[in-house]
């Protein structure tokens with residue numbers, strides 16, 4: 332490495348260190364130490380993304396372990412050169428988009444049974460811990476993407492959470508928290524959230540409905556949860572059974588137009604795989620190849636315009652945890668290819 336490049340990196344690291352201090356309350360030097368060792372596409376992962384659930388719970392919690400294991404086992408990532416552990420999101424950062432009363436109640440276990448029911452989870456301290464790691468992970472992924480161009484979490488995409496409540500397996504809205512935090516600390520002016528999960532990003536749309544600095548784009552199956560939709564800046568509503576060709580052609584119709592008209596300085600991408608033909612909740616008909624082409628198209632189109640991109644895995648549901656975990660690594664495989672092709 333040349334002297335010039337070393338000093339350039341050091342300055343950028345100093346800047347990132349300042350951002351981390353504004354984000355996490357303590358131990359930011361631990362994150363920074365990990366980051367200085369990173370070579371290649373940064374992968375943000377924490378074993379604390381997973382918590383125990385009652386037997387036969389519908390949410391495939393262990394997929395987060397499975398994703399990470401597949402990434403290592405299949406040689407997609409190198410643990411010592413690419414993996415960074417996030418810290419838990421703080422109350423202050425969560426309150427960027429959530430009501431303080433809700434955050435207090437969720438962090439301390441005082442949400443009522445009727446508030447918990449629509450979330451699909453019964454509150455436990457481990458659940459709160461997991462959600463805080465996952466949300467911290469998305470915030471960190473966005474921050475690192477500003478420095479490195481592209482970064483990927485192994486979780487995230489909890490887009491059904493509203494300011495005062497959780498819903499549909501989502502307790503805190505990590506996408507909204509990350510976008511609003513980076514705007515609040517002055518690191519970005521305009522954020523585009525590209526939500527390609529099969530379900531509408533209703534919480535995110537609601538949070539930013541009157542906010543000009545965040546553009547919400549949701550492409551989802553119309554006849555699917557949530558049955559009461561919100562209005563995103565752009566909703567592309569898909570019919571049941573939409574396949575690769577039609578899906579990709581719609582994405583190509585809209586994404587470049589949004590990028591060139593809104594001109595974001597950060598994109599947060601929710602790469603939900605519940606659009607896959609074998610997904611148990613999805614109702615669309617995408618193949619593995621279609622998912623790879625979708626993820627590669629989003630990343631390369633964003634990065635090709637010089638805009639940083641942070642990816643989260645979004646939804647995906649299957650009894651076959653191995654197959655599901657593998658499917659969730661498609662976004663990391665696509666990002667790896669973009670990282671090399673674009674010379675990041």
Ligand SMILES: [Zn+2]
Nearest residue numbers: 528530605646
């Ligand atoms: Zn979903």
